[in-house]
Amino acid sequence: MGLIDTDLSFDPRDPYFPAPGATGVEWALQVFTTTNGYGLDSAGVRLSDDRTHLHADRYAWLGQQLPVDAGSVDVAVTSSGGVLEWSIAVRHEEPIKSVKLLLRGLPAEQLRAGWWAPNTGRGRAHGVNGQRFQLEYPGPDWATPWVAAGTEQSGLVLSVRDPLVRRQILHVHQPPYAPGPITELVHLPMASARSTSYQVPPIRLRPGTDAPTADADLDEHMSFVEQAHGLQPWATRPDVPDWMRRIALVVTLHGQHWTGYVFNTFPQMAEALRFVAQHIEPHRVLAYLPGWEGRYYYAYPQYHPGEDMGGAEGFAALTRSARQLGVRLMPMFGGHGANVVQYPPWERAVLRNDTDRYVELLNRPDWDSDRVGEGDQVFLNPGEPEFRAHLVESISATVRNFGVDAAFLDTLGFWFNDPRHDVFDGYRQLVAELRSRHPELVLAVEGWWDALMSLFPLSQQWYGMDRDLRKPRVLNRYARTTGHLAEGTPGQGSTGVHEKGFLPRPPDVFHEGHIPVVGISDTTLPAQADEVAAICRWAAEHGPA
Incomplete structure (x- = not known):
């Protein structure tokens, strides 16, 4: 799971690029492997005149102190029907663990009003008045990778069109080195399919929404989800007698x-x-x-x-x-749950961390009230x-x-x-x-x-x-x-x-x-x-x- 209480203690000095058709909005990219995190080397980036295509043939350590010849990045940013869409392809010598799109310059008034997902409680919002927060899909706070900022009458929408179930993380904060809030959208490839090249699913930004356009965007997103996962309406689903x-x-x-x-x-x-x-x-x-x-x-x-x-x-x-x-x-x-005493082959099925180094636990309940979690409960992978x-x-x-x-x-x-x-x-x-x-x-x-x-x-x-x-x-x-x-x-x-x-x-x-x-x-x-x-x-x- 992602961590919200940790951060870099220095400015990563990422090069930012203007988003076509969205005045004041800029974006940057970071790529993370099982070994390190990398920004784009500012000296190795080529951006097309219309700002819709970027090619980087070199990375840099976060902070831009050392260029690294370890791969390349290609990004296409298209603008259609009021939506900006990022298509990101990355290559690296090391196995790719995650890719982060960073956005800055989003409307300040909308960010101050806070962010909300479809399953956020009515009348509630995350990050109101600049409070740092994080949402993780799939999970309790983020039921589908679609999120809005601002009010129903004036806002923006950020979403990911992923045909598979993979971790997406939204993290919004304003570190001391930044002139304004930074919105991070992090995508994690499945650890079971990790490789040295990766195509990130489309990331979409729709600025300037009102209630009808935000609702229409959500309906379009859920239509995609229905197609991707075979999700059927309650009224007609065959698994409900x-x-x-x-x-x-x-x-x-x-x-x-x-x-x-x-x-x-x-x-x-x-x-x-x-x-x-x-x-x-x-x-x-x-x-x-x-x-x-x-x-x-x-x-x-x-x-x-x-x-x-x-x-x-x-x-x-x-x-x-x-x-x-x-x-x-x-x-x-x-x-998932199992007592190792009751299931001897537990080690073959136990959930492991993403690099297969250790056992992952969902929790460690104290069942007998000695104020110490029990030691034989593990979680197995179906x-x-x-x-x-x-x-x-x-x-x-x-x-x-x-x-x-x-x-x-x-x-x-x-x-x-x-x-x-x-x-x-x-x-x-x-x-x-x-x-x-x-x-x-x-x-x-x-x-x-x-x-x-x-x-x-x-x-x-x-x-x-x-x-x-x-x-x-x-x-x-x-x-x-x-x-x-x-x-x-x-x-x-x-x-x-x-x-x-x-x-x-x-x-x-x-x-x-x-x-x-x-x-x-x-x-x-x-x-x-x-x-x-x-x-x-x-x-x-x-x-x-």
């Missing part, structure tokens, strides 16, 4: 904590569903089962009904009870065939043996630049193999972004992120979200199997395309029965019929 379109409430039935503490046995889960069914039509309920496999995350990636909750017999009885009521069941699986086959068979066996209706895959919204296996291609193959076996199975995921929605029609909203979006159609047109596992239960706010401990349950507010959630821990029923019933009635009133 009719029952899923009627779901109005997700009920989280917490199972067994990492420590072994049991929140609900399988008979208690069935009893909770019977209570819920008294207050909302049960066919409109999806029951989500984290910790059903035994010790949450400790048992990963081995998935069998936990013995302390009732084992296979108890789980089968739960599925029968749910079926009789009309409630749909969605057990949880780890999309792009690795053996782990993907294990995950497919684990989910498939649960469907075959118990007839569950959906499967939730944790953490797959997080993207990694693993050099051994393309992680998104692994997601795609995982989904394709599951759909070929179980066409009616609904697949859900933690987090969402544009290409990920092409695979998963349902997601948990990113933890802590606003659901009232600036441009909600980038989500609602394609998929649905529900509340995160870490949303507290009614009453004390227990997060159940999740590591957050206790958090107040947020109030229910209607947002189109968002399915409310209510969690059931060990103390929720009957102590908070009235509140649970009220939540069920609210969901029934506001959800699809």
